[in-house]
Amino acid sequence: xxxxTPFDEIAAIDRELLELAPRVRQGFECLGGPSTxxxxxxxxxxxxxxxxxxxxxxPLGRILAAAASLALLLxxxxxxxxxQRAGQETQGxxxxxxxxxxxxxxxxxxxxxxxxxxxxxxxxxxxxxxxESLWL
Amino acid sequence: MKATMPxxxxxxxxxxxxxxxxxxxxLDKLVDRYRQPLFAWLLGMTANRADAExxxxxxxxxxxxxxxxxxxxxxxxxxxxxxxxxLIDFRRKSKPTISLDAVADAEDNPLVERxxxxxxxxxxxxxxxxxxxxxxxxxxxxxxVQREVFLMRVQxxxxxxxxxxxxxxxxxxxxxxxxxxMGKLKKWLAEEED
Numbered sequence: 001x002x003x004x005t006p007f008d009e010i011a012a013i014d015r016e017l018l019e020l021a022p023r024v025r026q027g028f029e030c031l032g033g034p035s036t037x038x039x040x041x042x043x044x045x046x047x048x049x050x051x052x053x054x055x056x057x058x059p060l061g062r063i064l065a066a067a068a069s070l071a072l073l074l075x076x077x078x079x080x081x082x083x084q085r086a087g088q089e090t091q092g093x094x095x096x097x098x099x100x101x102x103x104x105x106x107x108x109x110x111x112x113x114x115x116x117x118x119x120x121x122x123x124x125x126x127x128x129x130x131x132e133s134l135w136l
Numbered sequence: 137m138k139a140t141m142p143x144x145x146x147x148x149x150x151x152x153x154x155x156x157x158x159x160x161x162x163l164d165k166l167v168d169r170y171r172q173p174l175f176a177w178l179l180g181m182t183a184n185r186a187d188a189e190x191x192x193x194x195x196x197x198x199x200x201x202x203x204x205x206x207x208x209x210x211x212x213x214x215x216x217x218x219x220x221x222x223l224i225d226f227r228r229k230s231k232p233t234i235s236l237d238a239v240a241d242a243e244d245n246p247l248v249e250r251x252x253x254x255x256x257x258x259x260x261x262x263x264x265x266x267x268x269x270x271x272x273x274x275x276x277x278x279x280x281v282q283r284e285v286f287l288m289r290v291q292x293x294x295x296x297x298x299x300x301x302x303x304x305x306x307x308x309x310x311x312x313x314x315x316x317x318m319g320k321l322k323k324w325l326a327e328e329e330d
Contacts, residue, residue: 006307020318024268024287027275030268034171034175042193049201
């Protein structure tokens with residue numbers, strides 16, 4: 001007995017279908033196709049999707065990366081300005097007492113010099129214990 | 137078996153690719169090409185015109201949304217795979233409204249009459265000859281697993297390898313189901329003629 005392969009079986013089925021298939025197709029064709037409403041909905045969806053594909057869109061990852069870069073840039077700039085201002089303020093505060101002290105110091109030494117010239121400087125009368133012993 | 141559709145100048149895959157690149161007329165051509173075979177398969181599987189229309193629309197919506205991802209060799213097999221998956225989902229969500237075993241309803245209207253398009257005018261409606269009507273009734277009486285294979289071959293013109301791949305069954309199982317379907321149809325039609 002000859003063994004029937006799937007290829008033989010397919011050929012046999014297709015031979016049998018030659019008579020039956022046209023009638024089945026004819027039957028379904030007579031039932032009609034989908035309604036125009038359905039076909040219109042398909043066409044509209046196709047146009048909508050094609051239009052949305054045509055619009056230039058940024059992928060989410062790129063948007064997040066851009067937002068992170070911007071935040072980093074703004075944060076960095078703000079930090080730089082803040083540190084600059086803080087530096088200036090610290091410098092200003094540090095300079096003020098030094099200048100005042102300098103003025104005080106120069107005035108006191110000038111007064112002391114004038115007193116010395118006039119022989120009125122009494123600083124010499126007040127000596128420490130160590131200085132006194134040497135003087136004696 | 138000869139294909140019912142004329143050999144296209146542009147392949148289905150090329151049309152789908154053209155659509156993926158923005159040519160919407162390419163999709164119109166694809167819908168035209170598969171309107172009748174796909175709708176007939178859905179009508180044969182659901183035995184309900186409204187359900188077949190909803191599924192037909194949803195199948196094409198899926199094709200439209202996933203056109204860029206299509207990498208299969210056969211568009212036809214891909215299309216029927218989508219259709220079958222949607223049919224399975226649809227069946228899970230809803231109970232059948234018409235028993236396929238009932239070839240006539242309570243008012244004695246044959247199933248084929250109920251499935252016919254209601255919007256077509258009298259001039260568009262083609263009357264089924266007796267033989268075609270009997271064949272249709274017999275097809276609708278086939279068990280579902282046999283009917284889906286039979287209609288995939290006859291309406292969709294899928295090869296048996298494509299049918300087996302679409303249904304995730306071995307080739308021999310697909311051939312066996314087809315063989316059984318053909319046997320039943322021949323027997324019923326012969327009985328009717330007698």
